[in-house]
Amino acid sequence: MDHSSGVDQHLPLKPVVFHILLALVERDRHGYGIMQEVRVRSHERVRLQTGPLYRHLRKLLDGGWVCEVEARPDDDDPRRGAYYGLTDLGRAVAAAEARRLRSLVATSEGLGLVSEKS
């Protein structure tokens, strides 16, 4: 929680940015891997395209939320381009956004807007 105040200034995140960060939580991925992961996780609702994805990646890299990683899986194809992973800052921002959303959901449930099951 040490950098929570610094992290909060980035919130709320654009949904797409949040999706990109989420895609990198479990493991490092290359660009196309991120596109696929976002698509699957969002149940096909969010379909990132190459151009916008890399524009976001450039900003995330410059902002220090995401970094290039050297390690690559064994079956990797060198033509895939770089692999990307979350930095501590990126992880903290994503977590902060998740907490923000959770408290919104809790409020909605408290008001009876949605039931916890639906």
Next chain:
Amino acid sequence: MSPRPERSTAYDVLLRCYPVAFRARFGEGMRDAFAHERLEASRRGVLALGWLWVRTLAHALAFGGLERASAATGRGGGWFRDMRHGARRLRRSPGFALAAVLTLTLGVGGTAAMLALVKGVVVDPLPYPEAERLVAVQHRAEGAGLPLMGVSLGTYVHYRERSRSFDEMTLYVTGSFAVLGPEGAVRVEGARVGPGFFELLLDGAPLMGRTIGADDQVPGAPLVVVISAEFWRTRFEGAADVVGRGISIGGRPAVIVGVVPTSFDAPSRDTQIWLPHQIDAERVILGGFGRGGIARLRAGVTPEQAQADLERLVPSLADRFNPVAFDLLVTGGGLTPLVRPLKETVVGSIEQTLWILMGTVVFVLAIAAANVANLFLVRAESQRREVTLRSALGAGRGAIVRHRLSEALVVGAVSGLLGVGVAWGALRWVVRRGPEQLPRLHEVGLEPSTIAVAIALALGCALAFGGLPLLRGTPGLRASLAQTRRGNTSSPRSLGLRNLLVAAQTALALVLLVGSGLMVRTYAALRDVDTGVDAASGLVFQVGLPWGLYAEDAAALQLQQRILERLRSVPGVTEVGAGVCVPLTDCRRETPIYPDGMPLVEGQTPPSVDVIGITSGFVEALGIEVLEGRGLEPGDPFREPPVALVSRRAAERMWPGRSAIGQRIHPDYPNETPFTVVGVVEDVRSHGLTAVPPETLYLSFLGTYGYTAPPQTLGYVVKTSVAPESLAPAIRTAVRELDPNVPLANMRTMRDVVHEAGAQTAFAMILLVGAGLVSLALGTVGIYGVLSYTVSRRTAEIGVRIAMGARAAEVSGMVVRQGTRVVLAGVAIGLVGAAFLTRVLDAVLYGVRPLDPATFGVVTLALIGVALLASYLPARRAALVDPVTALRDGRQ
């Protein structure tokens, strides 16, 4: 892992929009990601692939430009401030700002509107769950003269039992139903639908209640009905307890079980009520292909595989159906099932027109972009001294780039926003006024993705072309200042580039103008088409009999007779007739017939013609000319043998060189009572204005009842001695007086019917002519801009010439010659381009060839004339140059 997709060279070119550093950092990954995207899109079809390229192009232009901009200026902030400065500078040159913004707005707005239209109508999936797996099941039996038809109950039951290609298969038949209520009967468009219809097509749950279930589909089950939200609002004032209420449909009591949203448009937009199509699988017959078949492919099955699967099932139809019907349809007719993606059957023929229009708009965008490029080049020239001074005073390259691009950014942003407004307005117009043939028009809207593309296009164009002068770099201080002092024309390279742009604009404008010229001629030709009917004084409408009330054939016949008699007595009516359908209103009734005296060789198929049952008065009310013999008379229905009329082309084919009168025809079955031909009538363009008039057999209407039940719905034609629309109320009253439960629908003047048949062409023509005029205007502005700028730069030189004794006419001639040379070059290129490109119009043209010399000639002359006019004003200004002022000031 999936196989590695192939990489695209075209994408490598697009990547060049991004700055070098960005490419070095992300290029590999982007190529890889795009290769996958492309592979996925190509699996979804050509349209998805095209759409991917459009979006990728827009992304590359916009993001590439933005990345370049931030790379050139050092990253972070400052852009807002720069844009404010840019805006301020633009305010000081309102002429330039206005011209650039207007031009780009028109181009971008038009493109965005057209994109939205093409996307909504052609590209987007149909609004059904898993729409890409939905297919239409159809048949053809060319041997029986049936080129395209739906499914029959027999084939449906057979396929549904035995085919392994479908998750589910359903069918529907549309019709109009008389719904009784307190204020009399209304005719409501409805559909009887088979099992699974809602499961296949309704996305989500019904608004209220339920849809038609399996129990309701059992023969003999109590009649239930699902209604549309619109019907619920208009007929039941949106009552909350509508589910469970009783309603009388066609005289039969039914219970409302559910309400579906208005957006549910299957099988058609007009459908208001849905009833179960109760099918007794043991009692269905093979024939009767008037039903629509829809199925969802099992995962991984292609339409081709499904079709092959159904083809395998055709021979086994012999096991369960009447051998006579099987021989007629399968052995003789060559019955073949067709499985096509549902969308193809929905979008159909309009697709080509839309792509042509899309191409047109892209041309307009290209012209607009050339204009903007030209304007920015001129602007850069005029700012040359300012820029040189700035760099002399220590401004870095970044600051100079920012200075240049800030204006472009403002122009791009403003035109992007205005362009979205233009697109919105244009779409509203199209949705309101577009032709009926344009399917799914109500689904068209300005979506966020289209708005994003519009703004990206505007920014991309502005940045790309606003940045064009940067490519030439910043001139050295001394060279630049010296050059400015000398006050000669601008650098030859930039002049060359500008001339090139003007020539390109002219060429594109010429292509567009030729295209719109050809469409105007097509439209004119359509207006002159002799439809074979007299459209001026006809009024047409339909009357549907409520089934329950007129279940007996005799009662139905009697009512139809009484309606005809009653209408005849309405003042102003001179002639009345009725037919199974009215020409130009979905009147395709192709049926094989067996004329006497035209011997059929074994294995040869009988001729197939439109067979239409009509009453006496029908031919006369429509103004169809009787060429030989007589028309039908009121006594004909009771004559034995029954009588018929044939159209001229039918008579010429069946009895060449002989009189048709007295010949006998067996419609459909060789063993029915033959009809005797008593008259030959003029051909009618029943299938559409540009379609060949069909060969038609008009059977004396009541006589045809021997082999079919009386039709539920009849088309009535009334010829009037007064303005046809003025009789509408009297006709409604007359029918209501006979039986208030009989609804009357689709009343239109015959003139409207003919007009609507040409609506698609008129629509394409209006859009093409609009694009042509815009391109002409933009081209004119381009020529004018370049020449007037040249004149202002050459003022000193012109001053010298005049001082040395050049006459005004010589000076202005020089300027006009310069303009004309460029324009002529453009015209030459444009003529070649038009000769190639108008070929794609061939399918939508009528009465004019794609290479029509008159159109090419007139358009070329008009364009040259306008270009001369555009060069005249600058030329006159050149001739009026005062040598003393010009030489003293050096430049102005």
